[in-house]
Amino acid sequence: MKWSEYTWQVIEERYQSILEMPFIKELSAGNLPQEKFRFYMMQDSLYLEHFGRTLSVIAAKIHDIRDVLAFIRFAENAIVVENALHEFYFQDFGVTDKGILEPACHHYIHFLRSTAALESVEIAAAAVLPCFWIYKKVGDYIYTHQNAVNNPYQKWIDTYGGDEFAVAVKQAIAICDTLAENSTQETQKRMTEAFVMASRMEYDFWEAAYELKIWK
Numbered sequence: 001m002k003w004s005e006y007t008w009q010v011i012e013e014r015y016q017s018i019l020e021m022p023f024i025k026e027l028s029a030g031n032l033p034q035e036k037f038r039f040y041m042m043q044d045s046l047y048l049e050h051f052g053r054t055l056s057v058i059a060a061k062i063h064d065i066r067d068v069l070a071f072i073r074f075a076e077n078a079i080v081v082e083n084a085l086h087e088f089y090f091q092d093f094g095v096t097d098k099g100i101l102e103p104a105c106h107h108y109i110h111f112l113r114s115t116a117a118l119e120s121v122e123i124a125a126a127a128v129l130p131c132f133w134i135y136k137k138v139g140d141y142i143y144t145h146q147n148a149v150n151n152p153y154q155k156w157i158d159t160y161g162g163d164e165f166a167v168a169v170k171q172a173i174a175i176c177d178t179l180a181e182n183s184t185q186e187t188q189k190r191m192t193e194a195f196v197m198a199s200r201m202e203y204d205f206w207e208a209a210y211e212l213k214i215w216k
Helices: 004-020 022-029 036-059 063-092 103-118 121-145 153-158 163-181 185-211
Strands: none
Touching: 004 121, 004 163, 004 185, 022 036, 022 121, 022 153, 022 185, 036 063, 036 103, 036 121, 036 185, 063 153, 063 163, 103 121, 103 185, 121 153, 121 163, 121 185, 163 185
16 A cells, blocks of 8 residues: 555545535535635635745755656745635735734644754655645535536636646655655654644644634
8 A cells, every 4th residue: 555545544534524614615615705715815825835935945855856846846836826816816805915824824834844844855745745635635526516606716616626736736646655665664654644734734724714713
């Protein structure tokens, strides 16, 4: 069994709980309150900047030159392409200020950045993988179950449920499997731990958006 197959089994229950979240169900139905989606987009835009920087750190540390290029492309996509999606919604919803990093976003990006800086490249790559993989699977789920009639969040659904994103996700999974295959059992264990922690933070990110969680 590949590392990715085993690790997904570990977080399968967490993934299923994400699908049951009110944020996901209402986004799919098209009746998610705009205030909650606006909060999510503002935080996600801030997150993507730091996520792109984290991917750049991994690109600098990873050994195979093909993987270097892959992570450079991942970083560019996070900062340029996906931010274009956010700008579309910012204009549509009248958002002029992204605000500040609120708790869930702050904790997530600092976990990723510290892992990329201080841990081995194998563990760093595993830590960023849930942002690829969970988003893709959630996007596919929403795409399949969506209300496609006048859904105000259709552009978001099309982006994360699309084929172009799927290619990047498959590549990220394959890189992690290769890294794990050439690593010790201890490193594989820590890769899984990093993946699990990031998966928890994915849940927290969506929960925070629905509950509009800010600093007290």
